[in-house]
Each structure stands twice: as structure tokens, then as C-alpha cells.
Amino acid sequence: MKVEITVNGEHTSHDVEPRTLLAHYLRENLGLKATNIGCDTTSCGACTVLVDGEAVKSCTVLAVQADQQTVTTMEGLDGAAKGELGHPVTKAFRQEHGLQCGFCTPGMVMAAVSLIEENPDLTEKDVREGLEGNLCRCTGYHNIVRAVLVAAGKDPDAAQAAEAVSDERTTAPGFSTGEGDK
Amino acid sequence: MRLPTGLVSRPMSILGTRVVRTEDPVFLTRGATYTDDLTDERLTGALHVTLVRSPLAHATINSIDVEEARNAPGVVAVFTGADCDIAPALLFPAANKKMLRPFLATDRVRYVGEAVAAVLTEEAYQGEDAADLVDVDYEPLDAVVDMKEALKDEVLLFPEAGTNSVTAMHLNKEEPGDDFFADCEVVVSREIVNQRVAAAPLETRAASAYWGEDGRCTIFCSTQNAQSARDEVAGWLGMDAKDLRLILPDVGGGFGAKIGADPEFALVAWLSKKVGRPVRWNESRSENMTGMVQGRAQLQTITIGGDRDGTVKAYRLDVVADAGAYPRLGVALPMFTRMMAPGTYDIPKVWSTAQVVATTTTSTAAYRGAGRPEATQAIERAMDLFADEIGMDPAELRKKNVVKPEQFPFTTKGGAEYDTGEYAKAIDLACEAANYEGLRAEQARRRERGDALQLGIGVSSYVEITGGGAFVENATVQVHADGTVTVLTGTSPHGQGHATAWAMLASEELGIPVEKITVKHGDTDLIPTGAGTMGSRSLQTGGVAVHNAAVELVELAKQRAADVLEASIDDLELDKATGSIVVKGAPGAKSVSLADLAGTEELKVFHEWDAKKPSFPFGAHVAVVEVDVESGKATVERIWALDDAGPILNPLIFDGQRHGGIAQGIAQAMLEEVVFDPEGQPLTATFADYGIPSAAELPSFDLVTMETPTTINSMGYKGVGEAGTIGSCPAVQNAVIDAVSHLGVRHIDMPLTPVRVWTAIKEAQEATR
Numbered sequence: 009m010k011v012e013i014t015v016n017g018e019h020t021s022h023d024v025e026p027r028t029l030l031a032h033y034l035r036e037n038l039g040l041k042a043t044n045i046g047c048d049t050t051s052c053g054a055c056t057v058l059v060d061g062e063a064v065k066s067c068t069v070l071a072v073q074a075d076q077q078t079v080t081t082m083e084g085l086d087g088a089a090k091g092e093l094g095h096p097v098t099k100a101f102r103q104e105h106g107l108q109c110g111f112c113t114p115g116m117v118m119a120a121v122s123l124i125e126e127n128p129d130l131t132e133k134d135v136r137e138g139l140e141g142n143l144c145r146c147t148g149y150h151n152i153v154r155a156v157l158v159a160a161g162k163d164p165d166a167a168q169a170a171e172a173v174s175d176e177r178t179t180a181p182g183f184s185t186g187e188g189d190k
Numbered sequence: 191m192r193l194p195t196g197l198v199s200r201p202m203s204i205l206g207t208r209v210v211r212t213e214d215p216v217f218l219t220r221g222a223t224y225t226d227d228l229t230d231e232r233l234t235g236a237l238h239v240t241l242v243r244s245p246l247a248h249a250t251i252n253s254i255d256v257e258e259a260r261n262a263p264g265v266v267a268v269f270t271g272a273d274c275d276i277a278p279a280l281l282f283p284a285a286n287k288k289m290l291r292p293f294l295a296t297d298r299v300r301y302v303g304e305a306v307a308a309v310l311t312e313e314a315y316q317g318e319d320a321a322d323l324v325d326v327d328y329e330p331l332d333a334v335v336d337m338k339e340a341l342k343d344e345v346l347l348f349p350e351a352g353t354n355s356v357t358a359m360h361l362n363k364e365e366p367g368d369d370f371f372a373d374c375e376v377v378v379s380r381e382i383v384n385q386r387v388a389a390a391p392l393e394t395r396a397a398s399a400y401w402g403e404d405g406r407c408t409i410f411c412s413t414q415n416a417q418s419a420r421d422e423v424a425g426w427l428g429m430d431a432k433d434l435r436l437i438l439p440d441v442g443g444g445f446g447a448k449i450g451a452d453p454e455f456a457l458v459a460w461l462s463k464k465v466g467r468p469v470r471w472n473e474s475r476s477e478n479m480t481g482m483v484q485g486r487a488q489l490q491t492i493t494i495g496g497d498r499d500g501t502v503k504a505y506r507l508d509v510v511a512d513a514g515a516y517p518r519l520g521v522a523l524p525m526f527t528r529m530m531a532p533g534t535y536d537i538p539k540v541w542s543t544a545q546v547v548a549t550t551t552t553s554t555a556a557y558r559g560a561g562r563p564e565a566t567q568a569i570e571r572a573m574d575l576f577a578d579e580i581g582m583d584p585a586e587l588r589k590k591n592v593v594k595p596e597q598f599p600f601t602t603k604g605g606a607e608y609d610t611g612e613y614a615k616a617i618d619l620a621c622e623a624a625n626y627e628g629l630r631a632e633q634a635r636r637r638e639r640g641d642a643l644q645l646g647i648g649v650s651s652y653v654e655i656t657g658g659g660a661f662v663e664n665a666t667v668q669v670h671a672d673g674t675v676t677v678l679t680g681t682s683p684h685g686q687g688h689a690t691a692w693a694m695l696a697s698e699e700l701g702i703p704v705e706k707i708t709v710k711h712g713d714t715d716l717i718p719t720g721a722g723t724m725g726s727r728s729l730q731t732g733g734v735a736v737h738n739a740a741v742e743l744v745e746l747a748k749q750r751a752a753d754v755l756e757a758s759i760d761d762l763e764l765d766k767a768t769g770s771i772v773v774k775g776a777p778g779a780k781s782v783s784l785a786d787l788a789g790t791e792e793l794k795v796f797h798e799w800d801a802k803k804p805s806f807p808f809g810a811h812v813a814v815v816e817v818d819v820e821s822g823k824a825t826v827e828r829i830w831a832l833d834d835a836g837p838i839l840n841p842l843i844f845d846g847q848r849h850g851g852i853a854q855g856i857a858q859a860m861l862e863e864v865v866f867d868p869e870g871q872p873l874t875a876t877f878a879d880y881g882i883p884s885a886a887e888l889p890s891f892d893l894v895t896m897e898t899p900t901t902i903n904s905m906g907y908k909g910v911g912e913a914g915t916i917g918s919c920p921a922v923q924n925a926v927i928d929a930v931s932h933l934g935v936r937h938i939d940m941p942l943t944p945v946r947v948w949t950a951i952k953e954a955q956e957a958t959r
Contacts, residue, residue, distance in 0.1 A: 027315070051877035083219065093214075102210050107214065110442065144392070146850045150849040152885065172889070
């Protein structure tokens, strides 16, 4: 099947197997290898990209579903084509050491771009819950959270200090808090 | 301020400063290049390898029919064990010599996920389709998953071995005697589980191979040590290691599970030769969760004895370790568990033993800490059990029994020689940061009120061994005529930031900025020797080698400059501001830059550094949890971590290593466990089933800094990669149990899920009723 997808501002078109995932389209058809695949259950988020501006796990979308839409990967962020950190999120990830092995990074960065877009007034808790669908095995998230707060224009020290003494439960949405229906 | 700066002051030095990583601009723009991302021309036209894996834990193979698969679209070849002439290999030297692993199973499979056939296709998706068409006729055998059951030798994995016991290397000749605890007023004993966990690096295993016209094979793969992996693969294939080149693209995490080569690497090379084309293999996550080695998996009996005043007098640790189906590095790790058994404590009598047993499960090997976290968990649980029994504060009990500063170097009853440490001070500083007294007061108030949300406070004191596996490492430092520098290292980073850290070490000595220094690693033709990155060894071995090489290079430059400048070498020094050799105390006199010297003659030094000994970083963690006693739900609220690994080279990277370690320790305590059902079926073979924490399940971490240099190298560096995991896991487990100890609970095995905590509370209540 033929698909036409605008990727990082460029028009792309290929004949693909109907079952081709968007992640595979980006990696194999377009050679955009920043987008990584870390699991087969939509759990890790390493493949997160923006589809029409919204964060989507590209391993869970068929390329044909993205037909006639606009996709942005980390390679499409400001400065990236020139190898420069021109985007507030990528800048902050470097400044705050929000990456180690780098595998979760492209997906984490795109999830963060979308999160800040949706809610610029982020607290630490908002960031942690907002990134729940993106797994990192290296950083313990501490510096990723800081990077996202910095990119959102927050003071990460103040935000982390406030969260540390907050009585609000730090439990992922949708998980049992052990408090019944309260 | 959360970012500590180096406490050991180094004026006008880059060492100890917060340098952002030189790796990051590429990682954050086009992304890192992992093995599966390679577009190397040598891999043009590569076939994709899909492995058919056993769905049964234990079975004999009657027959394998590959005809239908062979005729499927895109299939170029299908191979089974009958075709494969790589001799089955003993994957760990000290294991029972009969416990050989075939590269493709022939007559029997011994765990779910064992490779039985390889399908080679033009496109990856065609391989997935064709693999389903390989028809294997299995005759199921009884599985054996439980370690104690396996020790009975009723179900044998290797009938030819006559036993499931893997090794006698950890057994003592004599029992300790009946009087071992005779002088103790109080003795506490209990069996605890250090559960099996998965390293689960985000990049799964991958390898690609091609054979050149010169008869040499090149393998691109994801490993933590290129050179050892090369030697292993060469050994399995019966090749001269010189005919094999391993190239490591970026590696997406390892955590110990990527130490060395996996049998699949050799298989990929063999397949490439067989079909005469390059081949690529990249496993799926569910393959990874059964095929990649797993960690921990120890059953421990801890017995601790002492007096009511808090003097610990005797400690015994009996370990049963699970090797999985085909014994690998996991066979050796109880050595570290036994060596580190006494932890930070000066205990007069310590005795330990370990049995290692094969089960019909995934093989075990290293996972962050590799044998040492198991030791720490055991002794730290023992200390809390003892504290509970005698009614003493756990922090006080620890401080009373730790090795004192004046006792260093201290040879332990485990056989380790601890280099340097201030264990009581570490406990004090961590407790002070946490306001330990305040926390205890709040706990008392909640207990008094009978709150549903109870507070638990857990303390751990730990010492670990770093650089314990391989003491020798090498570095090459070369200054080029254009003023740039190349550093070659035998270490093998996969997230640890060596490109930045090693550049800092070279920059410090050469006076050349970090931006002009390129660090290369992981190509066995370029760097034929090296021991890679594992066991928190890299800085104290490879980093010190870079430092030494740079120091030597400056000496070499001075010798050459003496001729150029017509001066005595003793009158020369390196002006670090300009990267030039100058005459001391003669500003404005003639000078010559390192770059100019390099333009005349190659300016390059190879240095091999033998640390001769390991080092022993230490620390103390304080964890605070809230436990809902009605539901059993425990939440980690705060953790204060003091990890002392000597002088800090780069606080940004140092703390990053601690953060990741702390998270993995909390994850083991609270969430993670690899589970097999009694038939050996894995129940946690995807990320949807296995409990890797997300950001939402973890707090931010409070770090406390302390820097006690080692005496084993001139820089004072110890290792920090595994410290966080070793300290946080027992602190968190102790905290959760502490939260419900007033209800009569003494122990709960990890992971501390709501149902386990709730059950423990119920059982304690029923016992006291």
C-alpha cells in the first residue's frame, strides 16, 4: 500500500506492507534511526514520536494509519539536522544529564516536548506522571525529571524540594493507591 | 543545592567539575547508533536471522520439520542443531564439565526460549512468519524450577552429569561446629529470598556479522567488553582470535547482562559463513526476557548471634544460587557474596557456604552488583532482625559494630582487604541529612494514633568491591599535529560517559581542552587488549591508565622539547594554559606546543596500568516509606543516599550513576521479579508483565556526598556504578518491614508488593491472637 506522510517537514511516500508499523517505516523506509524499539508491548515508549503534534508510540501505529499526517521525530527538532541542540528540551537533557546510554532518549524527548506543549506549568509530580509511558533503565528518572522541568522554565531544585515534602501520594494514575474509592 | 561539587579541592583543575557530556549532541540530534541501527556498507544485503525458540522448559526433541518454513516467502535458509557443527560449549570453566550448551538444541531443550532453529530471510518480517512454520515435535519432560527441588536430583537437566549441582567451588571442607553461636546471648535465623531479576537494558541483544575476502570475520554487537567477547566467540568457533574483529557500535545499557559474548554471537558468525552473506540478528523484547541472562536468584539462610548490648559475635550465611539451565557467570558470583558477607562490620566469627544448582530456567549471570548486593541484603536484613530481637535502634546497632577508621586496611573474615572507609561517619551523615530522629518521632506518633498510613525507616550500611574482576587496563594517548588528541581505551562504556570523563583526565594533564579530545573504544583491531566495563571497574583501572598515559606523554614531550628548545629537561614544564612546553620561570622565552612536537614525530604513549587490587567503596542509605496497613500498599517517599567512592571526577556523571543504581535497587525491593510457573513457563516475559518502574513509581533522590580516597591508585578513585543499587535495596526492604514491625512482622521477601505486605500483617496478627 502506498502511504504519504510528512516527516520532519519533508514529504515522504513509499509502498509498504500493510502491516508495516510507523516505527519501522521511519527506521527502514526513511532511515531515521533515532526512533528506537525497546519492547513489543507498547510499554517502553522508546519509539515515541509526534503525530500531528501529539505524542504517539510509533510501534503501535501502522504506517497506513499515519497516511496524510505529519510526523515529527527527534531528528526534526530545532537544530537537530545540523547536529545542534536548538530545542529547549534537548538542551536541557544535556545540561541536566538526562540521558546515559541514550536508547530511551529520542522517545523520552518527544514525550517531553508533547508534555510541555500540553501543560507548560508543570510540577515534579506532573512530569513523573506525564512520562509514565516512557521507561528508562539508566537514569532513575531523577535527571530526566529535572531536564523536563528546566525545559518548561521551572527551577528543578525548587520543584523537587516542594515535591519531597508534599503529602500528595506519588502514585501513578490508574494504579491502586490502596485507599479504596476515596 | 542538590548538585555536590568535589569536596577534595583541586584548584584550577577540571577534575571534580561539572562537565556536560561530549556524547550528548549526537545522542540528542540524530540519536546514538546501536547495532540494529547500523547502515555499514559491509552489511549491505544482509539476511535477517530469526531464531525459533523452545516453548517448553524441558523436553526431548523427536524431530524438526523445516520444509514448510524453507519454502516460505523470502526464506534463504533454515538451520537446525543437526546442521550446526559448532561444538557444544561449557559456558563457565568451573561448572560441571558435562553441562554443555549447544548453539542450536539437538536432542533436548532445557528452558523456555532455547534456540532450536535459525531462519534466514531477506526481510525481518518474513523471518517471523517463517519461524512459525518450523514444526518441532517435542516430548515434554518434568521441569524443575525450585532450587531445593533441583538439589534433590530427581529431575536431571543433564542425565550424563548425574546431578544438578553445578560446582563445588563455594563449599567449605568443614562445618563450623556446634559451638559457633555458643557464646551468643541471642541468635536469630531465617531463610530469605534474593529474587531473580532481569537486567532489561532498553537495547536488547543484537549482533551482525560478515566475512571478508581475507577470511576474517567482523562481528558488530552489543556487549560490555569487546576483547573478551572476541576471545569467547573465537574459542567457540575454533578460530584464532586474530581472525575475528569485534566492533561495538553504541551500546544501549548492559547492567552486567551484556558481559562477554552470548552464544548467539557465534551462531550469527557461523550462519554468515554458511550462507556466504552478511547477516543481522536483533532479538525482540520477549526473546530478551527469556534469552538474556538474569541476575540474583539466591536463596539465603542467615543466622546472626550476639549479646543484648548490641555486640554482634557470629554470622553465618548459607546460599543456594540458581544457575539456570546452562551454567554461566552466575556460577562464580557467590564468591563475591561470601567474600562480602560480613559487610561493614567487624564480626569475630563469620562462616559461609554456597551451592549452585541448575534449573530449567534462563541462565543467570551478573546484574548490577553481581554477588555483592546479595551479600549486603543478607547482612543488612540480619542486622535489622537482630536489632528487633534485642530492641535496639538499627542505626545504633550498626554504628556499634562497624569497622573503625583506625582499623584500615582491614582484612575481613570473608577474606577481603578493605582499603579505606569511615562507615560510622557515613551512617551519621545519612541519618543527619534524613533527620533520622525526627522521622522516628513521626513514626512513633503514627503508631500511637494507629494511623492507616504507617511510616517505615530503613537504614543500610554497605561496603562493596569494585574493580574486583580484572585489575589490568590500558590506554593510548596521542596528540596530533592539528592539536587534537585521540584516547584509546580498553574500557567499554554503555552509558557511563567515558568519552567525557577520559577526555577530562587527559585534558587535565595535557592542557588541551576536552572539545579537542576524542575517546575511542570497542574495536578489537584498533584496541586489541582491554577488559571492558563491568564491576564498577572503569575509572579506577581504565581512567587511571588514561591519566598515567597522559602524564607519560608530557614527559616524552619534554624530552623532545629539550632538543628543540636547547634546554635541560629539568628546566621544562607544560604550560597547561597553552598546551606548550615552556622553560620554567622564563615567560616570553621560546616554547613549543605539543601539536608542533607531534608534527615532527608521532607523539603517542601506550600505558598499561595494573591496579593489582580491588577497591572498596562504601556508604549508607536511609529510606522512608509509607505503608497502608489496610491494603499492604507501600510507597517509597524519600531516600537519602551517601555513596563514597573516593574523589569525584565529574559530579554530573557520578550522581547520574548513583541515581540509576538507586532506582534499580528500589525496583528490586518493591517491584521486580522474574517468575516461572512450576512447568517452567515464564510469567514475566514482556515489559507489560515485568515490573520495571516508571518515573511515576519513584521519588527524586537526596544525595549526600563524602569522598574517601583509596590507597590503591594515585588518584584515589574507587568505582560507583553499582553503589546505588547495593545501598538502596536493603534500605528500602528494611524500611517497609520497619513500617509494620510494631504489628509483629519480622520479615517480608522482595518484591514488597501489596499482597505480600498485607499477608505478612495478617499472619503476624493471627500469630499474636
